[in-house]
Amino acid sequence: MITVRVWGGIGNQLFQYAFGEYLRLKTGQDVRYDILSFGHSDQLRTFELTILNPDIPLATKIKFSKYTKYKNRFYRLLFQLNFKNKFITESNFQVEDVLHFKNNTCYYFQGYWQSHIFPDELRKINKSCFKPLQRLPQELKIIDDEIEQSHNSVAIHVRRGDYFLPKNVNIFGVCNVGYYQQAIELLTRKYRDVRLFIFSDDLSWVKDNIALPPNAVFIPNFDVNPYWYIFLMSQCKHNVISNSSFSWWGAYLNVNKNKIVMCPKKWTSVSDKTIALLSWIQI
Numbered sequence: 001m002i003t004v005r006v007w008g009g010i011g012n013q014l015f016q017y018a019f020g021e022y023l024r025l026k027t028g029q030d031v032r033y034d035i036l037s038f039g040h041s042d043q044l045r046t047f048e049l050t051i052l053n054p055d056i057p058l059a060t061k062i063k064f065s066k067y068t069k070y071k072n073r074f075y076r077l078l079f080q081l082n083f084k085n086k087f088i089t090e091s092n093f094q095v096e097d098v099l100h101f102k103n104n105t106c107y108y109f110q111g112y113w114q115s116h117i118f119p120d121e122l123r124k125i126n127k128s129c130f131k132p133l134q135r136l137p138q139e140l141k142i143i144d145d146e147i148e149q150s151h152n153s154v155a156i157h158v159r160r161g162d163y164f165l166p167k168n169v170n171i172f173g174v175c176n177v178g179y180y181q182q183a184i185e186l187l188t189r190k191y192r193d194v195r196l197f198i199f200s201d202d203l204s205w206v207k208d209n210i211a212l213p214p215n216a217v218f219i220p221n222f223d224v225n226p227y228w229y230i231f232l233m234s235q236c237k238h239n240v241i242s243n244s245s246f247s248w249w250g251a252y253l254n255v256n257k258n259k260i261v262m263c264p265k266k267w268t269s270v271s272d273k274t275i276a277l278l279s280w281i282q283i
Helices: 010-027 069-080 095-100 117-125 138-149 177-190 203-209 227-235 245-252
Strands: 002-005 031-034 085-089 106-110 152-158 194-200 238-240 261-263
Touching: 002 010, 010 031, 010 095, 010 106, 010 117, 010 227, 010 245, 069 085, 138 194, 138 227, 152 177, 152 227, 152 245, 177 194, 177 238, 177 261, 194 203, 194 227, 227 245, 238 245
Parallel strands: 002 031, 002 106, 085 106, 152 194, 152 238, 238 261
Antiparallel strands: none
């Protein structure tokens, strides 16, 4: 059996779900998801994936993700003392490993699994596998209509929040004002009828710091499943994303064949690694 830990925000949850379903597809084994972090070791976020699969199979016997630090390591050690149990992270996993999984072994996967490889494989079989199964909330329907009626709609995602805290800004603070202004300039030069839809966790900062055309639409942050904002971003013709898995999914799920996606050259200031697709324009 395979267990995949689900943790973090909706963008990370989607990557973990895609990875788990990829493992199910390639191995034929039962895959379950460990969501015990939420409400325990992770008090800030909630499990959001029932919007895609209300019957998502959950793991209940493995408990160590509920805990942090010493308690987590202790229960994880107990798990690994059984030679039939395998604890696997991104650093000790290769895609080719799925060819050698054993049916009598319990595999536990902990990681972010941020790669297009896994959702690509799923969408080859079912193009609608990331389509929400619930109705669009009433408060977002007007915005969805505006996006649909705009000839060249552009979703711009500005992530601030924890990325720009003093302890994180030198690592994650790569999308500065200059990045967004350059992206907007390139798009408005290419298309005369651009309509910008602004998604952000700090709309006040955006209004005060980024020069935007008067017809720009600021998307309110309603108390709804955050996946709906990924959905709305994917409905736009083009995307300007931040170094965030949240807006990565908005651009990735955009099915416009002529879409332009602009992203930062560096995902973090401390590494040259990126999860941007080759077709995206790096600024």
